[in-house]
Amino acid sequence: MFKFSSKDGGHYKSWYHSFLPTTTTRSSNQQQRPQILHSYQNVVAGFAAKLTAEQGVTIVVVDSGISPEHPSFNDQGVPLPPSKWKGKCKFNSKLCNKKLIGARNLATKTEPPFDCNGHGSHTASTAAGNTAAGNFVKGANVFGNTYGTAVGVAPHAHLAIYKACSKKGCAESEILAAIGVAVGDGVDVLSISLGHVSPHLTPFYSDLTAIVGASTIDRTIEATARLGNEAKYDGGRIARTAKDEEVKRADGVAIILMNEKPDGYSTSADAHVLPTTHVDYASGLKIKDYINSTKDPKATILFKGTVIGNQKFAPAVASLSSRGPN
Numbered sequence: 007m008f009k010f011s012s013k014d015g016g017h018y019k020s021w022y023h024s025f026l027p028t029t030t031t032r033s034s035n036q037q038q039r040p041q042i043l044h045s046y047q048n049v050v051a052g053f054a055a056k057l058t059a060e061q062g063v064t065i066v067v068v069d070s071g072i073s074p075e076h077p078s079f080n081d082q083g084v085p086l087p088p089s090k091w092k093g094k095c096k097f098n099s100k101l102c103n104k105k106l107i108g109a110r111n112l113a114t115k116t117e118p119p120f121d122c123n124g125h126g127s128h129t130a131s132t133a134a135g136n137t138a139a140g141n142f143v144k145g146a147n148v149f150g151n152t153y154g155t156a157v158g159v160a161p162h163a164h165l166a167i168y169k170a171c172s173k174k175g176c177a178e179s180e181i182l183a184a185i186g187v188a189v190g191d192g193v194d195v196l197s198i199s200l201g202h203v204s205p206h207l208t209p210f211y212s213d214l215t216a217i218v219g220a221s222t223i224d225r226t227i228e229a230t231a232r233l234g235n236e237a238k239y240d241g242g243r244i245a246r247t248a249k250d251e252e253v254k255r256a257d258g259v260a261i262i263l264m265n266e267k268p269d270g271y272s273t274s275a276d277a278h279v280l281p282t283t284h285v286d287y288a289s290g291l292k293i294k295d296y297i298n299s300t301k302d303p304k305a306t307i308l309f310k311g312t313v314i315g316n317q318k319f320a321p322a323v324a325s326l327s328s329r330g331p332n
Contacts, residue, residue, distance in 0.1 A: 018045065018047075018051075019042065019045050019053075022042055022045060022053040022055075023042060025055075025194075026040040026041075026042075026055055040055055040056065041055065041056050042054075042055050043055060043056055062085065062088050062164075063160065063163045063164065063194045063195060064087070064088065064091055064093075064107065064108075064163065064164040064165075064166060064192065064193055064194050064195070065133050065134050065160065065163050065164070065165055065166070065193070065194065065195045065196075065197055066093075066108070066165075066166045066167075066168055066184075066188040066191070066193040066195070066196055066197065067126060067129055067130040067133060067165065067166070067167050067168070067197045067198075067199075068168050068170050068181060068184040068185060068188070068196065068197070068198045068200070069125055069126030069129050069130070069167070069168075069169070069170070069171060069197075069198075069199065069200065070121055070122050070123050070124075070125045070126035070169060070171040070172075070176075071111070071119040071120050071121040071122055071126045071127075071167060071169040071171075072106070072109065072119060072120070072121050072126050072127050072130055072165075072167040072169075073120065073121045073124075073127045074097055074101040074102070074106055074109070074120075075101065076127055076131065077136075077143045078127075078130075078131035078135035078136055078143050078156060078158065079103075079105050079106050079130070079131070079135070079136065079165065080103070080105060080136055081103035081104035081105040081106070081136070082136065083136075083162070084103075084104040084105045084136065084162060084164070085104065085162075086104060087104065087107045087164055088164075088192070090192045091107060091108070091164070091191065091192045092190070092191045092192050093107065093108030093110070093166050093188075093191035093192070093193075094108060094109075094110060094191075095107070095108055095109045096109050096110050096111060096118050096119060097109050097118050097119075104164070105134075105136055105164065105165055106164075106165050106166070106167070107164045107165065107166055108165075108166025108167070108168075108191065109166065109167045109168075109169075110166075110167075110168050110169065110184075110187065111169045112168055112169060112170045112180045112183045112184045112187065113169050113170055113171060113172045113177075113180050114172065119167055119168070119169035122169075122171065122172055122173050123171075123173065125171075125199075126167060126169065126171070129197060129199040130165055130167060130197075131143075131156060131158055132158060132159065133158055133159055133160065133163075133165070133195075133197045134158040134159065134160045134161060134163040134164075134165050135156055135157055135158030135161060136158070136161050136162075143155065143156035143157070148227065149277065150311075151227045151311055151312045152227065152312050153312070163195075166188070166191070166193070168184035168187060168188055169184075170183070170184040170200075171200070176200050181198070181200065185198075226240075226312075226313050226316065226317065227311065227312055227313075228240050228309075228310040228311070228312075228313045228316075229281075229282070229283035229284075229307050229308065229309045229310065230283065230307070230308040230310060231262050231283050231285060231289075231293065231305055231306075231307055231308075232305065232306045232307075232308055233293065233296050233303070233304065233305050234296070234300065234302070234303055234304035234305065235296055235299075235300075237292070237296065238308075239283075239285050239289035239292065239293060240285070240289075249261065249263060250263075250278045250279050250280045250282060251279065253280060254279055254280055258280065259280065259281075260280055260281040260282065260305075260307055261278070261280055261281070261282040261283075262282075262283055262285060262290075262293060262305060262307070263282055263283070263284045263285070264285055264287065264289075264290025264291075264293070264294075265284070265285065265286050265287040265290060266287065267287050268325060269286075269287065269325040270286060270287055270325050271286040271287070271288075271322070271325075272286075272324045272325035273285070273286065281307050281309070282307075283307050293305075
């Protein structure tokens, strides 16, 4: 167990205060300053702080880049960047604003940090998608499913996007470079939603991103596979894409896509070119048993759209999630 001595306590509290924004924010017509709530010394080394309103806070997202023209990144109602910010925007001047105050590409260093797969825009809007002056992103949906309103956790915070991932993946050297640049530029909060492709195969002690967690809520986009023997297996309507191109090329008309064993019950959201249901590993085994049990196997895909409240366990950790030390 790591433990501070009483002599060290004051030194570390002073160090912790150096992480807090120096700006003063206004809430309910009162001036508020960030404050340390707890200083941890016995079980873990660290602190908890109340930052008050998030104005003046800069979040750096290390990911696959960003789609800067998305409405989540408009700057309506966002204050000017803090004076301590030293970051640069490698987009043209029209794409950066008071919300998106920094953008760099550490993966190639020669191209603007446009999002290469959508993940960076997703995580950035989750962290700090704008909603200033009631400017919610309404009508958010996935191909007509899961309609709702998009808003970030800290909608008034500033965003900077440091691209460390390409279509080939995320190299640890680029991730570390992005973190180093972000700290030098004056970041307040780092958001890094990255992990190994197969976290369940990576020992915790050698996984640099093992505390990153991903989970699901009690909502699915269901497409049920009904077999010729009337057995039904629920799956996701939108899933993996490369395989259906091959099926279409072979004159196939629909797909039942089965998980591999390590992915268990986690299904993903992608756009297909054929009607598709993505079923979990256990359901896939039962479907294969049915196919092998008859000379004329048949199946129908029943698209049910958005279904809420039909999950036995929610939230559930996704198979792609890092596991952490517990």
